[in-house]
Amino acid sequence: MTFSASHPLVDGRTSDSPLIAAYQGRRPDRRPVWFMRQAGRSLPEYRKLREGTAMLDACLDPGMASEITLQPVRRHDVDAAIFFSDIVIPLKLAGVDVDIVPGVGPVLGSPVRTAADVAALPELTDEALNPIREAVGKTVAELGSTPLIGFAGAPFTLAAYMVEGKPSRDHLGPRTMMHADPDAWGALTAWAADASGKFLRAQLEAGASAAQLFDSWAGSLGLADYVNHVAPASRRALDHVRGLGAPLIHFGTGTSEILVAMHDVGVDVVGVDYRLPLDEANRRLGGTVPLQGNIDPALLSAPWNVLEEHVRSVLSAAAGAPGHVVNLGHGVPPETDPAVLTRVVELVHSVAP
Numbered sequence: 001m002t003f004s005a006s007h008p009l010v011d012g013r014t015s016d017s018p019l020i021a022a023y024q025g026r027r028p029d030r031r032p033v034w035f036m037r038q039a040g041r042s043l044p045e046y047r048k049l050r051e052g053t054a055m056l057d058a059c060l061d062p063g064m065a066s067e068i069t070l071q072p073v074r075r076h077d078v079d080a081a082i083f084f085s086d087i088v089i090p091l092k093l094a095g096v097d098v099d100i101v102p103g104v105g106p107v108l109g110s111p112v113r114t115a116a117d118v119a120a121l122p123e124l125t126d127e128a129l130n131p132i133r134e135a136v137g138k139t140v141a142e143l144g145s146t147p148l149i150g151f152a153g154a155p156f157t158l159a160a161y162m163v164e165g166k167p168s169r170d171h172l173g174p175r176t177m178m179h180a181d182p183d184a185w186g187a188l189t190a191w192a193a194d195a196s197g198k199f200l201r202a203q204l205e206a207g208a209s210a211a212q213l214f215d216s217w218a219g220s221l222g223l224a225d226y227v228n229h230v231a232p233a234s235r236r237a238l239d240h241v242r243g244l245g246a247p248l249i250h251f252g253t254g255t256s257e258i259l260v261a262m263h264d265v266g267v268d269v270v271g272v273d274y275r276l277p278l279d280e281a282n283r284r285l286g287g288t289v290p291l292q293g294n295i296d297p298a299l300l301s302a303p304w305n306v307l308e309e310h311v312r313s314v315l316s317a318a319a320g321a322p323g324h325v326v327n328l329g330h331g332v333p334p335e336t337d338p339a340v341l342t343r344v345v346e347l348v349h350s351v352a353p
């Protein structure tokens with residue numbers, strides 16, 4: 001399977017963009033920057049458009065999802081769009097009873113805890129992904145030479161929500177299940193891998209130029225659990241989109257101790273959270289892996305001179321890496337002043353790459 005001739009990476013629209021160049025380990029003439037969670041609650045135009053529409057309904061309305069994806073690109077001059085959707089959309093499209101409760105996060109009608117629960121999970125069909133393809137197609141038609149990044153949740157983070165049935169702090173349910181019932185755990189993470197893999201593939205085929213796997217909660221795992229009970233499923237998710245030529249990025253939080261194992265599932269770029277300086281991340285990864293990160297989101301509310309110094313230190317800490325895409329060390333906090341994000345973009349672009 002290959003991309004069609006009209007895909008932005010094939011027809012040349014995005015293949016030499018600063019983002020794709022940096023992801024491929026080249027040094028483009030400006031340092032690319034985008035922000036995780038740039039599409040969303042920190043923007044007044046987002047809040048206005050979303051009024052009266054539930055989160056998952058907004059994700060499944062191709063016109064609305066596309067418009068929300070484009071808003072931060074217009075406003076901030078970031079070097080990439082991130083597709084407006086959510087990690088639980090593949091579950092929803094498969095027919096799982098899931099919703100996103102404002103202020104809480106993903107909540108399931110019934111948690112998935114036994115082998116029988118896993119066996120009863122519906123399969124995600126290719127056809128169900130049509131609203132995603134349509135939204136991506138509309139978005140890419142507007143973006144021109146700015147690449148769209150597709151994304152999905154990694155199987156552990158998805159399974160963490162599915163087993164608990166709601167957000168949790170320590171993820172005890174999934175961490176127990178992987179040892180207490182490894183067969184059911186293996187089946188659950190394989191199901192989640194295929195759902196996320198199909199979701200990623202739909203976005204890439206419809207025109208996304210890169211794809212990021214979010215394993216937001218992988219930092220709750222020790223290395224042995226990650227390698228033995230999680231990494232094979234993450235690899236399986238990415239197998240759905242390998243070899244297309246689109247850079248693959250892997251990100252999680254609290255992952256300093258498992259960074260190498262996250263690279264080893266087979267990705268081109270590692271996203272680093274705010275806890276680990278990029279020079280140390282680069283050292284741990286052997287100096288061969290392009291990095292993404294890692295401005296501390298907490299500093300977006302600090303005085304400008306404090307934030308500026310921090311951004312400059314992130315840029316210099318990445319100097320030894322083969323490529324660097326500037327991002328936050330986690331998502332944009334909802335209360336962030338959007339003008340600060342615009343100013344960070346201007347600063348990053350003003351510094352010699």
Ligand code: CP3
Pocket residue numbers: 035036037038039040041050055082083084085086087088100101102103104105106151157167214216331
């Ligand atoms: O801008 C972007 O990054 C693109 C869109 C995006 C959303 N969710 C939109 C969203 C992306 C990439 C995600 C990924 C996602 N969703 C992750 C991984 C990234 C991370 O932050 O660690 C996770 C863990 C989820 C699950 C999820 N969805 C949570 C925890 C929440 C927050 C719940 C709340 O209200 O506090 C959501 C909802 C969500 N996803 C919102 C947005 C814009 C907020 C919903 C709203 O605006 O009403």
